[in-house]
Amino acid sequence: MYSPTPSDWREANRRRWDERVPLHLASDYYDLEAFRSGKDPLRDFELTEVGDVTGCSLLHLQCHIGLDTLSWSRHGASRVVGLDFSEPAVEAARDLAAELGLTADQASFVAADVYDAAGAVPDSSYDIVYTGVGALCWLPDIQRWAETAAALVAPGGFLYLSEFHPLADILDDATGSRIEYDYFARDAWIDETPGGYADTTTPTVHNRSVEWQHPVGEVVTALASAGLRIDFLHEHDATLFERFGSLELRDGTYRFPADRPRIPLMYSLKASKAVR
Numbered sequence: 001m002y003s004p005t006p007s008d009w010r011e012a013n014r015r016r017w018d019e020r021v022p023l024h025l026a027s028d029y030y031d032l033e034a035f036r037s038g039k040d041p042l043r044d045f046e047l048t049e050v051g052d053v054t055g056c057s058l059l060h061l062q063c064h065i066g067l068d069t070l071s072w073s074r075h076g077a078s079r080v081v082g083l084d085f086s087e088p089a090v091e092a093a094r095d096l097a098a099e100l101g102l103t104a105d106q107a108s109f110v111a112a113d114v115y116d117a118a119g120a121v122p123d124s125s126y127d128i129v130y131t132g133v134g135a136l137c138w139l140p141d142i143q144r145w146a147e148t149a150a151a152l153v154a155p156g157g158f159l160y161l162s163e164f165h166p167l168a169d170i171l172d173d174a175t176g177s178r179i180e181y182d183y184f185a186r187d188a189w190i191d192e193t194p195g196g197y198a199d200t201t202t203p204t205v206h207n208r209s210v211e212w213q214h215p216v217g218e219v220v221t222a223l224a225s226a227g228l229r230i231d232f233l234h235e236h237d238a239t240l241f242e243r244f245g246s247l248e249l250r251d252g253t254y255r256f257p258a259d260r261p262r263i264p265l266m267y268s269l270k271a272s273k274a275v276r
Contacts, residue, residue, distance in 0.1 A: 001189070001190055001191075002182075002185055002187040002188070002189060002190075003187055003188055003189075003190045004187060004188070005140055005187070005188045005210065006188070006190070006210060009140070009188065009210035010085070010113070012206075012208045012209065012210055013085075013138055013209060013210055014085055014086060015206040015208075016206045016207065016208065016209050017064075017085070017086045017089065018086050018087070018088050018089075018206070019204055019205060019206045020196050020198070020199070020204070021065065021086060021088040021089050021092055022088070023196070023198060023199040023202055023204075024064075024065060024198045024199070025065065025092055026199075027198040027199050029197065029198035029199070030065070030067065030198060032096075035067055035096075036096075036099065036100075038074075040071055040074070041067045041068055041071055042068060042071045042072075042075075043162065043240075045162070045234070045236065045268060046132075046160075046162050046268070047075070049160065049232075049234070049268055049270060050128065050130070050160050050270075052076070053072055053075050053076050053077045053128065054075075054076035054077075054078075055076065055077075055078050056076075056077050056078060056127040056128055057077065057078060057079040057080075057081075057123065057126045057127045057128070057154075058072050058077045058079070058080045058081070058126060058127065058128040058129075058130055059080075059081045059082075059083070059117075059121060059123075059126040059128070059129045059130065059152055060072070060080065060081070060082045060083070060130045060131070060132070061083055061114050061117060061129065061130070061131050061135070061149060062083070062084055062085075062114055062131060062132070062135040062138070063082030063083060063084045063089075063093065063109065063132075064084055064086070064089050064093075065089050065092045065093050065096070066082045066089075066090075066092070066093025066094075066096055066097065066107075066109060067096075068130075068132045069081075069082035069093065069107070069109070070093070070096060070097060070100060070102070070107060072128075072130070073100075073102060073106060073107050077128075078106070079105065079106060079107075079123075080106070080107050080108075081107075081108050081109070081110065081121050081122060081123070081126070082107075082108075082109045082110070083109070083110045083111075083112055083114065083117050083120065083121060084109070084110075084111065085111065085112065085113050085114065086111070087111045090109045090110065090111040093109040094108075094109050097109070108122060110122070114139065114145065114148065115139075115141075115144055115145070115148055117148050117149075117152060118148055118151055118152060121152065124152075125151075125152055125153060125154035125155075125157070126152055126153065126154055126157060127154055127156075127157040127158075128153075128157060128158060128159075128160060129149050129152050129153050129157070129158075129159045129160070130159075130160050130161075131149070131159075131160070131161045131162075131163075132162060133162055133163055133164055133240065133266070134163075134164060135163070136161075136163055136214050136219065137164075137169075137211040137212060137213070137214070138211060138212075139212065139214075140188070140212050142214050142218055142219055142222045143222045143225065143226075145222070146219075146222035146223045146225065146226040146228075147222075147226045149223075149226070150223065150226035150227055150228050150271075150273065151226075153228065153272075153273045154273070155273055155274065155275045155276045156272075156273065156274075156275040157272070157273055158228075158231065158270050158271060158272040158273065159223065159228060159270070159271045159272075160268070160269075160270050161219070161268065161269050161270075161271075162266065162267075162268040163219075163266065163267055163268070164239065164243075164265070164266055165216070165235065165236075165263075165264040165265050165266055165267050166183065166213050166214060166215055166216060167183070167263055167264055167265075168239070168243055168244075168263075168264075168265050169181065169213055170182065170183050170213075171244070172244075173243075173244060173245065174244065174245045174246070175244060175245065175246045176243065176244030176246055176247070176256070176263070177246070183213070183215060184213075184215060185213055186212075188210045188211065188212055189210070189211045189212065189213070190208065190209070190210055191207075191208070191209045191211070192207050192208055192209075193207060193209075194207045195207075197241060216233070216267060219269075220233060220269065223269075223271045224271075227273065228271035228272060228273055229271060229272050229273075229274065230269060230270075230271050231269075231270040231271060231272050232269060232270050233267065233268075233269045234267060234268045234269070235264035235266070235267045236264060236265060236266040236267065236268070237255060237256070237262040237263070237264065237265060238253035238254060238255045238265060238266065239253065239254050239255075239265035239266050240253065240254070240266075241254060242254050243265065246260070
């Protein structure tokens with residue numbers, strides 16, 4: 001339900017994420033054993049759009065347990081840094097980095113709020129600032145996020161974002177064919193659903209979450225206002241989970257049936273910083 005933003009939104013979200021870290025570590029969704037054996041969790045379109053990262057430094061904002069972060073290291077990034085507000089998630093990411101034999105210079109993780117990233121990460125700027133799916137909905141102020149992220153992009157570098165499309169958030173869960181919510185809503189969405197996307201059966205205690213919708217235009221404008229040049233904005237007709245009951249699993253992603261008109265379910269963008 002929509003509601004004015006509660007004063008404890010950050011603490012409520014942190015408690016929820018902290019509790020779910022051990023569930024995620026044990027889940028088939030994240031499949032850590034497969035990851036340890038070399039499975040790549042990065043999406044094909046991300047690898048294509050980001051391009052060769054060999055020798056690059058990369059900062060991953062809101063990195064959770066670090067699988068995507070460490071995957072960029074596997075793809076050749078010389079230094080990866082992950083930041084997340086959940087201490088248990090950061091500890092798990094550090095443990096995984098150590099298991100993979102990566103030194104602190106090659107892969108490090110920081111526990112801090114994303115809005116405080118500039119003062120928390122070890123370097124003043126990075127060739128690539130990366131934000132993966134399911135991150136922006138946890139932030140109330142996209143302009144502040146954009147300014148923080150842009151400040152951490154090195155001259156000549158870029159920010160890359162892949163996200164679930166906000167259009168999907170306003171449609172009915174059963175079919176994805178009816179508009180049920182307000183695309184331009186600015187109030188918080190507060191939910192009390194137990195469990196989560198990676199484990200729907202284990203009982204959980206901290207179930208309150210506070211999230212926000214951010215129209216694509218708002219995100220693009222915030223990044224442009226923060227001094228970045230938008231290189232591209234791509235919309236994708238597939239998503240990573242069964243967002244609607246009518247979606248079909250094809251080629252590892254969920255899509256609408258072939259006889260149904262398509263809508264964007266994810267989007268990605270690249271925004272670069274000019275060389276001074």
